[in-house]
Amino acid sequence: MLSWQKILVASGITAFMLAAFIGPFMSHPAYSSVSHSVSELAGQNMPNAWIMRTGFVAFGGATMIAALSRLRADPAVSSTLCVFGAAMIAAAVWSHLPIAAAGGGERMENDLHSVAASVMGVAFASACAARLWTQRTHHRAQAQIDWLSAAGLVIAIGVPLLMLQFPAVAGVLQRGMFLFSFVWVFRAFGRGAAGGMAA
Numbered sequence: 001m002l003s004w005q006k007i008l009v010a011s012g013i014t015a016f017m018l019a020a021f022i023g024p025f026m027s028h029p030a031y032s033s034v035s036h037s038v039s040e041l042a043g044q045n046m047p048n049a050w051i052m053r054t055g056f057v058a059f060g061g062a063t064m065i066a067a068l069s070r071l072r073a074d075p076a077v078s079s080t081l082c083v084f085g086a087a088m089i090a091a092a093v094w095s096h097l098p099i100a101a102a103g104g105g106e107r108m109e110n111d112l113h114s115v116a117a118s119v120m121g122v123a124f125a126s127a128c129a130a131r132l133w134t135q136r137t138h139h140r141a142q143a144q145i146d147w148l149s150a151a152g153l154v155i156a157i158g159v160p161l162l163m164l165q166f167p168a169v170a171g172v173l174q175r176g177m178f179l180f181s182f183v184w185v186f187r188a189f190g191r192g193a194a195g196g197m198a199a
Contacts, residue, residue, distance in 0.1 A: 012062025019055030030101035060088030
């Protein structure tokens with residue numbers, strides 16, 4: 001049976017995915033899911049930006065609430081996931097500059113969005129690192145490695161760099177990174193405690 005945390009997080013993930021899928025059809029005609037990020041979909045002056053912002057709040061809020069409920073049982077991972085969720089909500093409150101075709105926007109708000117997005121990325125990488133550390137601590141004899149968390153650490157660092165290097169497909173790269181985060185975060189709220197999560 002799924003825990004209430006998993007059900008809550010799954011609901012947040014579903015809301016985010018629906019927003020990311022539906023949003024482009026209701027946004028600026030020049031918006032491209034291939035080259036533009038979901039942050040730009042929720043950007044300033046973008047038509048129906050509230051749809052993607054709602055997705056951010058739903059996933060971020062669900063993750064934060066679920067993580068707070070596990071703070072005592074799994075403090076290292078849960079605390080970083082709380083920061084991850086809070087930063088995602090902040091990324092919805094402070095919006096990205098709109099795509100060039102939409103024009104306008106406030107630079108200060110964009111800068112605050114960038115800070116929130118950076119904190120979100122660092123928090124997710126830290127959650128992956130914390131999971132690797134707790135696996136090492138609790139299963140030292142078996143020398144188990146959580147390969148999903150190891151991959152998450154690489155993805156959290158590598159994908160943003162690839163987005164800068166290949167802006168023409170930045171939207172696809174970012175969506176792939178989010179899909180991975182959905183799997184990782186959902187798995188984080190299994191029946192196991194710090195050292196052994198259950199899927």
